[in-house]
Amino acid sequence: MNELTEAILIEIEQRKDYLNGAAVETVYFGGGTPSLLPEVQLERILEKIFTFFPGKKTEITLEANPDDLNEKKINHWKSMGIDRLSLGIQSFQQEILKAYNRAHSADEAKKAIELGRKGGFEKFSIDLIYGFPHPDHHLWKKDLEEALRQDPGHISAYALTVEPKTVLGNWTKKGKFTPAEEDFTAEQFEWLQEQTDKAGYVQYEISNFGKPNQFAVHNTSYWKGIPYLGLGPSAHSFNGVERGFNPSSNPAYVKMLLSGSSPFQVDPMDRTDQFNEEILTGLRTIWGIDLDDLLHRYQVDLRTIKSTTIHKLEKEGWLLAQGNHLSLSRRGKLLADTIALELFI
Structure with a gap:
C-alpha cells in the first residue's frame, strides 16, 4: 500500500476522538490531487472513515482534475458513495490553460462535466480563475458564458494570484508575465457577480456561487465555525476549542505517523x-x-x-x-x- 495512504489510515484512528464524539456528516477529499489515488486506496480511506465516524453522510466530495477523469474511475467513485465532484477547470480558454501550465485542454474541461453526468453525478462544482491579464475582458466573459452554459450548479471563482516557485512566479520575476491591475480584476469580479445572479446562482460566500440547495455543505461548515477534522499533509482542524495543522511535507507527515508519533500541531488562539x-x-x-x-x-x-x-x-x-x-x-x-x-x- 502507498505509504501516504497508510499514514492517513493511521491518523484516522489516532485522532478518532478529536471531535469529542460529534457526528461527521460530510467528507471532502481535496487539497491536492486525490483523483490520482488508485481507487483501492481511496476506498480504504473511506472505509476507515466510516468505521471510526459512522452515520449517514450528507455529502462526500472529491476534487479532480479534468485530465484525470475516465469512465471507469467515475463509476468506481460513484459506487463508493462519493456524490459530488469538484473539478479544477480554471478556464475553458486554451491560451489561458497553457499560461497556467495546466495539463488538461479546453475540450477536456468540457468533457469532464459530461463524463461526470454520464456516470450519474448530479452535484458538481467547477473552479474558475479570473484576473488573467489581457487588453480587455472578452476571455473572462467567454469563460463565464461557457461555465453558465454548462450549468454545474456550483461555481468557485478566485482571483489570479502569482505565487513564488511556480511557473507564473518565475515568469513574473523574469519579466515574462505582468499580473493584471487591481481595477481590471475587480471589474471581472463584478461581472462574475452580475452574470451568476442573472443565471440564478447565489453568492453565498465571496468566492462561491451556488444555485439554491446546491451550496457546498462541507465548506459552509468552515465559514459557520462548525468543528471539523482535517487529515493528511497540510490539513487543518478545529474542534470548537482549538485549531491545529499537520506539516505540509509529505515525507515528514508519513515519517511521523509510521514511527508512531502524531504530526498534529496546535495553533494557539486566544x-x-x-x-x-x-x-x-x-x-x-x-x-x-x-x-x-x-x-x-x-x-x-x-x-x-x-x-x-x-x-x-x-x-x-x-x-x-x-x-x-x-x-x-x-x-x-x-x-x-x-x-x-x-x-x-
Whole structure:
C-alpha cells in the first residue's frame, strides 16, 4: 500500500476522538490531487472513515482534475458513495490553460462535466480563475458564458494570484508575465457577480456561487465555525476549542505517523483571535454576523465599541446593518478583508 495512504489510515484512528464524539456528516477529499489515488486506496480511506465516524453522510466530495477523469474511475467513485465532484477547470480558454501550465485542454474541461453526468453525478462544482491579464475582458466573459452554459450548479471563482516557485512566479520575476491591475480584476469580479445572479446562482460566500440547495455543505461548515477534522499533509482542524495543522511535507507527515508519533500541531488562539476570525469568516458569507450571538459568547458588543466604524461603512455603502445583523453589500464584497480588519478588536 502507498505509504501516504497508510499514514492517513493511521491518523484516522489516532485522532478518532478529536471531535469529542460529534457526528461527521460530510467528507471532502481535496487539497491536492486525490483523483490520482488508485481507487483501492481511496476506498480504504473511506472505509476507515466510516468505521471510526459512522452515520449517514450528507455529502462526500472529491476534487479532480479534468485530465484525470475516465469512465471507469467515475463509476468506481460513484459506487463508493462519493456524490459530488469538484473539478479544477480554471478556464475553458486554451491560451489561458497553457499560461497556467495546466495539463488538461479546453475540450477536456468540457468533457469532464459530461463524463461526470454520464456516470450519474448530479452535484458538481467547477473552479474558475479570473484576473488573467489581457487588453480587455472578452476571455473572462467567454469563460463565464461557457461555465453558465454548462450549468454545474456550483461555481468557485478566485482571483489570479502569482505565487513564488511556480511557473507564473518565475515568469513574473523574469519579466515574462505582468499580473493584471487591481481595477481590471475587480471589474471581472463584478461581472462574475452580475452574470451568476442573472443565471440564478447565489453568492453565498465571496468566492462561491451556488444555485439554491446546491451550496457546498462541507465548506459552509468552515465559514459557520462548525468543528471539523482535517487529515493528511497540510490539513487543518478545529474542534470548537482549538485549531491545529499537520506539516505540509509529505515525507515528514508519513515519517511521523509510521514511527508512531502524531504530526498534529496546535495553533494557539486566544479569545480575541477567535472573535476576529469569526468576523473575518462571517462577513465573507451571505449569513453575515449575528451581533447578539457574538455578545452572548464573547461579551463583546460591536454595536457599542465599533458604532462609528459601522455607521461609516454603512453610509459608504460597503456594509449592511439590519438590527442585530451585519453583512456586506455587493460592493462591499470587493473589500471584504479590509472591512473585517476595521471591525477587529
